Amino acid sequence: MRRIAIIGGGIAGVTAAYELARLARDGAAVEATLFESSSRLGGIVETIREGGFIIEGGPDGWVTEKPWARELAEELGLSEELLPSNDATRRTYILKDDRLQAIPDGMRMMVPTDLAALDESSLFTSAARQSFRDEPSRAQELKASAPATDESVADFVRRHFGPEVLHTIAAPLLSGVFGGDVATLSVRAVMAPFVAMEREHGSLITALQSRAPKNGSNAAIFTTLRSGLATLIERMVATVPPTWLRMNSNVAAIGRDETGWTVRCSGNKATPEHFDELMIATPVDIARSLLAPHDSYAAGLLKMEASSAVIIAFALPDASRFPVPSGFGFLVPPHHASTNGSEGLAAKTPSRLLAGTFTDQKFNHRVPSGARLVRAFFGGPTAERMMGCGNDEIASVARLELARILGPLPDATITVVRRWPRSLPQYSVGHLERMAELNNRVAAMPGLHLLGNGYRGVGLPDLVRDARSAARGVISS
Ligand SMILES: Cc1cc2nc3c(=O)[nH]c(=O)nc-3n(C[C@H](O)[C@H](O)[C@H](O)COP(=O)(O)OP(=O)(O)OC[C@H]3O[C@@H](n4cnc5c(N)ncnc54)[C@H](O)[C@@H]3O)c2cc1C
Numbered sequence: 001m002r003r004i005a006i007i008g009g010g011i012a013g014v015t016a017a018y019e020l021a022r023l024a025r026d027g028a029a030v031e032a033t034l035f036e037s038s039s040r041l042g043g044i045v046e047t048i049r050e051g052g053f054i055i056e057g058g059p060d061g062w063v064t065e066k067p068w069a070r071e072l073a074e075e076l077g078l079s080e081e082l083l084p085s086n087d088a089t090r091r092t093y094i095l096k097d098d099r100l101q102a103i104p105d106g107m108r109m110m111v112p113t114d115l116a117a118l119d120e121s122s123l124f125t126s127a128a129r130q131s132f133r134d135e136p137s138r139a140q141e142l143k144a145s146a147p148a149t150d151e152s153v154a155d156f157v158r159r160h161f162g163p164e165v166l167h168t169i170a171a172p173l174l175s176g177v178f179g180g181d182v183a184t185l186s187v188r189a190v191m192a193p194f195v196a197m198e199r200e201h202g203s204l205i206t207a208l209q210s211r212a213p214k215n216g217s218n219a220a221i222f223t224t225l226r227s228g229l230a231t232l233i234e235r236m237v238a239t240v241p242p243t244w245l246r247m248n249s250n251v252a253a254i255g256r257d258e259t260g261w262t263v264r265c266s267g268n269k270a271t272p273e274h275f276d277e278l279m280i281a282t283p284v285d286i287a288r289s290l291l292a293p294h295d296s297y298a299a300g301l302l303k304m305e306a307s308s309a310v311i312i313a314f315a316l317p318d319a320s321r322f323p324v325p326s327g328f329g330f331l332v333p334p335h336h337a338s339t340n341g342s343e344g345l346a347a348k349t350p351s352r353l354l355a356g357t358f359t360d361q362k363f364n365h366r367v368p369s370g371a372r373l374v375r376a377f378f379g380g381p382t383a384e385r386m387m388g389c390g391n392d393e394i395a396s397v398a399r400l401e402l403a404r405i406l407g408p409l410p411d412a413t414i415t416v417v418r419r420w421p422r423s424l425p426q427y428s429v430g431h432l433e434r435m436a437e438l439n440n441r442v443a444a445m446p447g448l449h450l451l452g453n454g455y456r457g458v459g460l461p462d463l464v465r466d467a468r469s470a471a472r473g474v475i476s477s
Contacts, residue, residue: 002030004474005263005275007251007290009036010043011233012451012463013281015072017244018236019471028475033273034240035263037250041237044423045460047228048416052368053315054228057418059460060359060375061085061224066461068468069232070223076235081227084220085362091327094123094172095405100330103169110157110170111194111204128164132205135160139202146198150429156187156194160204172331176355178458179307179379180426181334189427226365229460254278254290260447277447277474281467284425284454298441301434304454306422308383312376312398315414319360319372322410329357330405334380352382353401374409376402379424391417425454449474 004020006013017034024030040046044058062069064084073082093100104121106114118129135142145159157170171182178185188195197207225231237245246265255262255272262272280287288302316322332353359366359373367373376398378386386394394417399409435455442448449470456466 002028002277002474003260003275004030004032004277004279005261005273006032006034006279006281007254007263008043008281008283008286008452009034009038009041009245009247010281010452010463011045011460012453012467013043013279014041014233014236014240015464015467016279016281016451016471017240019468020474021240021244023471023475030475031241032244033246033263033275034244035246035249035251035265037248039248041245041247042230042233044420045229045233046418047230048313048414049228050414051315053371053373053414054226054366055313055315055373055414055416056224056229056359056375057311057313057416058420059229060357061222061229061363062460064219064221064223066459066465068461068465070461072236072464072468073225073232076232076239078225078231078235081225081231083224083226083363083365085222085224085328086364087220089326089361090221091325093325093327093330094169095330095332096123096168100325100405102325102327107169108208109173109191109194110161110165111208113205113208115205124168125164128162128168131162131165136203136206139206141202142198143202150186150188150432152183152429153185153187153191154182156191156198157182160198167333167335171335172333172354175334175379176331176377178426179309179354179383179424180305181380184305184426184428186427186429186431189431222362224363251282251290254280254294256294256445275447277449279449279451279470279474281451283422283452285422287450287452287454295441295445298438298445301438301441302454304431305426305428307379307424307426308387309420309423310378310383310386310394311416311418311420312378312395313359313414313416314374314376314395314399314402314409314412315367315416316372316374316410317368317370317413318410319367319370322372322374322406324358324361324372324374324406326361327358328362329355329375331355332405352378353398353405354379356402356405374402374406383419384421387419387421391415394419423453424458427458 006016020032046057048055092103101123104117106117157166174182197204201207250266252266253264260276261278264272284302288299292299355377357375395415403409451467
């Protein structure tokens with residue numbers, strides 16, 4: 001019987017436990033113990049179901065193009081629950097000159113596929129529109145200027161389209177997802193498909209235009225579950241033997257000996273337990289401190305910036321009292337400075353909100369009939385400062401920021417505030433090389449596996465794929 005310890009019960013750890021339980025049912029001689037420090041499984045994945053509202057405290061869906069979360073949901077009998085985003089009304093706005101301006105149709109992040117649509121939009125100046133038009137004819141120059149090593153997202157976007165496109169669309173898109181800074185994010189880690197396009201075509205616009213539409217390319221851009229993403233966690237947990245789950249168990253130290261690994265939880269009476277293999281699926285900071293006594297160099301490779309995130313959801317009973325533009329929501333450029341005439345501190349300081357989601361318009365079945373659900377997202381240094389504030393204070397800042405952009409917010413029947421400290425690791429320039437080095441160090445410590453959002457992707461599908469493949473690897477090794 002192979003004994004596996006899994007530390008951390010977010011989606012990565014729970015998926016690993018689920019996969020091991022599945023393999024055990026199929027006859028593999030394996031048993032696992034999942035140590036979770038809190039009293040709840042799911043980590044950042046959390047759904048609050050109240051008063052007919054489905055409120056996500058963390059992720060609200062996954063990118064449909066990546067199949068692994070959908071495959072898992074189908075395997076769990078959740079096909080009927082799969083809910084596509086409402087792409088017929090897909091529109092995202094950017095706050096520019098204190099006005100929400102729609103991202104033109106046909107944009108794939110900062111790359112237009114329909115140059116004519118740019119002329120109908122006021123988002124870009126004529127100079128930026130010209131830089132888009134020029135990009136295809138600069139294909140050879142762009143190929144030649146591509147560096148042999150990694151570069152920042154900012155440098156990559158600037159080379160293709162210039163500074164305005166970087167600040168107007170690329171920076172808000174990336175900070176709305178990673179809470180991060182385009183000047184430090186690695187283009188190879190967070191925009192790998194665009195790097196591949198550049199290598200092949202030089203021009204990103206030509207590359208996208210020459211792509212044959214994929215089968216299923218009409219699929220909605222995002223997918224979620226009708227009853228909320230926590231259902232994915234709940235269904236997986238239901239298949240894991242209850243004796244495998246160790247809640248309120250904070251792992252304080254790990255040890256190594258000739259036959260495997262030991263795990264010791266906090267508390268005076270805790271004694272180390274022995275396992276053959278160890279999966280660390282905690283946030284990177286915790287993984288680093290657990291690993292440090294065994295390989296300080298590997299721990300050093302795990303030193304990375306991480307953005308904190310704060311989510312505030314307002315459930316409003318009457319949508320007509322809070323009209324919002326048609327679409328999924330809006331992004332605020334990280335350095336947007338408000339010039340409107342509103343009173344108070346907020347009017348004098350750069351907007352600290354990174355994004356707002358019109359959840360009831362993005363997905364169906366999120367609210368009772370006629371109601372509205374909006375979500376505000378703060379990241380970076382602002383979220384860091386908010387960590388120490390009370391819920392009421394955080395909610396009132398969110399209210400103020402939303403009101404500045406959308407008009408006065410009526411009273412909410414439910415307000416949800418969630419703080420996720422250092423939850424979004426920043427894959428900075430050189431990330432892939434550091435991870436390759438880390439893999440070599442980990443390979444030298446047999447039986448050790450690092451899972452979670454610090455390594456090979458932050459999105460739910462990536463984490464599901466990674467955890468399942470690590471669990472299968474344990475059995476086949
Ligand atoms: C606000 C926000 C919105 C997001 N939106 C999306 C989205 O829409 N789509 C998408 O695909 N992704 C999204 N993401 C990213 C995605 O949600 C995360 O990358 C993912 O949920 C992380 O899962 P994880 O299992 O790696 O870590 P976590 O969810 O952080 O889980 C780690 C677990 O380890 C436990 N733990 C910590 N220390 C110990 C210890 N010493 N001993 C035992 N247990 C410990 C913690 O309690 C926690 O349960 C979002 C992230 C954030 C923060």
